[in-house]
Amino acid sequence: MSDAAAPTPPEVALATHGLTKSYGTTPALVGLDLTVPGGTVYGFLGPNGAGKTTTIRCLVGLIRPDSGQIELLGQPFTWRDRRRLARVGALIESPAFYPYLSGRDNLRVIGATGAPPARGRVDEVLELVGLRDRAHDRVGNYSTGMRQRLGIAAALLSDPQLLVLDEPANGLDPAGIVAMRGTLRYLAARGRTVFVSSHILPEIEQLADVVGIIDHGRLLRQGPLERLLQETGHVRVRVTPGDAPAARRLLERFAGPEAVWEEAGSGRVDGWITVRVAPSRAGEVNRVLAEAGIYATGLESGNDLETLFLSLTAGRA
Amino acid sequence: MRLLEGELRKLIKRPATFITLGIFLALLLLLFLAVGASYRTMAALPAQQRGGPQAQAAIRALLQFPAAYAGMVSFIASVGGLFAIAYGAAAAGADWGWGMIRVAVARGESRSRYILTKLVAVLIMLVPGTLLAFAVGVVAVALAATLAGLGVAGIADAGTLGTLPWLLARGWLSLAEQAAIGFAIATLARSQLAGLGVGIGVYFVESFAVSFWPEYVRYLPFSVVSSLLRDSSATLASGEQLGRYTIDQGTALLLVLAYLVASALLSALVLERAEITG
Numbered sequence: 001m002s003d004a005a006a007p008t009p010p011e012v013a014l015a016t017h018g019l020t021k022s023y024g025t026t027p028a029l030v031g032l033d034l035t036v037p038g039g040t041v042y043g044f045l046g047p048n049g050a051g052k053t054t055t056i057r058c059l060v061g062l063i064r065p066d067s068g069q070i071e072l073l074g075q076p077f078t079w080r081d082r083r084r085l086a087r088v089g090a091l092i093e094s095p096a097f098y099p100y101l102s103g104r105d106n107l108r109v110i111g112a113t114g115a116p117p118a119r120g121r122v123d124e125v126l127e128l129v130g131l132r133d134r135a136h137d138r139v140g141n142y143s144t145g146m147r148q149r150l151g152i153a154a155a156l157l158s159d160p161q162l163l164v165l166d167e168p169a170n171g172l173d174p175a176g177i178v179a180m181r182g183t184l185r186y187l188a189a190r191g192r193t194v195f196v197s198s199h200i201l202p203e204i205e206q207l208a209d210v211v212g213i214i215d216h217g218r219l220l221r222q223g224p225l226e227r228l229l230q231e232t233g234h235v236r237v238r239v240t241p242g243d244a245p246a247a248r249r250l251l252e253r254f255a256g257p258e259a260v261w262e263e264a265g266s267g268r269v270d271g272w273i274t275v276r277v278a279p280s281r282a283g284e285v286n287r288v289l290a291e292a293g294i295y296a297t298g299l300e301s302g303n304d305l306e307t308l309f310l311s312l313t314a315g316r317a
Numbered sequence: 318m319r320l321l322e323g324e325l326r327k328l329i330k331r332p333a334t335f336i337t338l339g340i341f342l343a344l345l346l347l348l349f350l351a352v353g354a355s356y357r358t359m360a361a362l363p364a365q366q367r368g369g370p371q372a373q374a375a376i377r378a379l380l381q382f383p384a385a386y387a388g389m390v391s392f393i394a395s396v397g398g399l400f401a402i403a404y405g406a407a408a409a410g411a412d413w414g415w416g417m418i419r420v421a422v423a424r425g426e427s428r429s430r431y432i433l434t435k436l437v438a439v440l441i442m443l444v445p446g447t448l449l450a451f452a453v454g455v456v457a458v459a460l461a462a463t464l465a466g467l468g469v470a471g472i473a474d475a476g477t478l479g480t481l482p483w484l485l486a487r488g489w490l491s492l493a494e495q496a497a498i499g500f501a502i503a504t505l506a507r508s509q510l511a512g513l514g515v516g517i518g519v520y521f522v523e524s525f526a527v528s529f530w531p532e533y534v535r536y537l538p539f540s541v542v543s544s545l546l547r548d549s550s551a552t553l554a555s556g557e558q559l560g561r562y563t564i565d566q567g568t569a570l571l572l573v574l575a576y577l578v579a580s581a582l583l584s585a586l587v588l589e590r591a592e593i594t595g
Contacts, residue, residue, distance in 0.1 A: 060423040062593040085425030092423060096416030100332055112323025114424030
């Protein structure tokens with residue numbers, strides 16, 4: 001990593017105001033307003049098709065928004081304003097490389113575009129992502145995880161002030177994920193801003209300072225992760241499948257219909273119903289069911305990002 | 318300069334560079350040897366079975382130095398043109414296929430500068446390609462001429478050797494124009510396969526159409542190459558036909574340059590306006 005003194009990050013490293021984008025008649029972004037504080041790790045979350053990749057494409061000038069404004073590092077940015085991108089590093093969708101070139105040569109040819117990297121930077125980033133020993137191998141022979149690590153190295157090549165990463169943990173093994181998390185936290189501690197789009201909620205929960213959740217091209221919630229979790233407690237109750245419909249009706253009466261959902265598609269065992277109430281009310285939830293002759297076979301409570309995410313996106317994966 | 322170095326590094330290390338050149342050189346060698354062997358067989362036949370004197374003269378013009386120099390460059394520019402289209406299309410199209418355009422643009426690189434530098438790198442790579450093809454061609458013709466019993470007298474003809482730089486420059490320019498067309502089509506189609514297919518398709522359509530509308534088709538991109546290298550074409554066509562199928566060399570040179578520049582500008586314009594979603 002560069003030993004240069006940590007720069008003071010801008011108050012807002014990245015912002016969008018009323019960003020809209022449609023593909024034909026299909027709206028992808030509908031007035032998206034994001035505010036990414038400088039020097040933080042920002043977790044950008046949303047179900048498939050929510051508009052995350054479209055947002056990122058707009059942020060790095062690959063596509064032109066239909067309307068709205070973007071500010072990068074405190075300055076307005078339009079899709080032709082390429083100079084602003086000299087201080088931005090990006091990993092967009094799957095990492096892209098020339099398969100017949102080595103990892104090192106790929107970084108060299110990538111470094112020949114845009115902002116020139118410092119001398120020795122290629123070796124530095126290869127070391128950082130743990131690919132120094134495989135730097136001379138052809139990228140065509142790399143595993144998915146190695147390509148992902150090389151993609152992160154490419155994004156770091158010009159020592160960017162703002163790092164935009166689209167699903168950076170894809171294909172990484174657990175050790176790779178831990179190492180990536182360490183690198184990104186280190187960068188944020190050095191005054192860099194990291195904008196990470198991801199599906200892996202526990203990963204974002206461990207990594208991000210601030211999160212933004214979007215769906216259908218709109219921002220649903222944004223703010224410091226800690227605060228959002230405090231606001232969003234839940235109680236999960238498990239009943240037998242036969243009791244589930246009646247239990248759901250009772251709990252909807254107890255907490256309101258919008259505060260109750262079954263976690264279909266979330267990978268949990270059937271029969272779990274989540275109620276968005278303070279964790280301290282777990283006993284009340286249990287009592288409501290017991291009074292109706294429905295006995296819970298499992299009960300848990302807490303605050304987590306997954307619950308927040310699923311409650312906001314109505315369980316859309 | 319940094320960008321050009323990067324583009325050259327990609328092309329030098331790309332297997333397609335050597336595969337394309339290798340196939341073309343093998344074809345060049347085989348074809349001239351086949352012509353030499355045919356001439357030898359023909360010469361061994363009784364006089365009435367040897368074919369017309371015109372056919373024999375055409376073969377001799379291909380194999381006998383110093384006229385063979387021009388014929389060879391014409392061959393390199395015409396048949397080699399197909400390989401040049403493929404190479405140009407591969408250089409431009411692969412960047413879309415491998416997602417490298419988005420990497421360059423997201424790094425803040427100028428779209429026009431990127432695509433034009435890439436094209437310049439392709440054109441630079443054609444210089445050693447043309448020279449190597451010429452060198453292999455000389456060896457192939459010398460072998461074929463020896464095989465045909467024609468000998469290699471005239472290979473060191475001072476007058477012809479003096480004109481070789483200009484001849485080779487025209488040969489390179491012809492290849493450059495055709496590579497630029499393949500490059501532009503691949504940029505437009507965002508695919509090397511589409512660039513290759515459409516480029517070669519247009520090449521053959523034009524070659525076919527010249528039989529029907531020569532007065533118009535002779536101004537089209539692949540036909541002007543024949544006019545630019547007319548010295549050599551003249552050995553293969555009668556003077557009377559020549560006027561219908563070709564244009565004067567000065568106009569041909571301007572048109573080849575115009576098609577080259579137009580292909581470059583089209584590529585830059587397409588990329589400047591492109592929404593990069595793949």
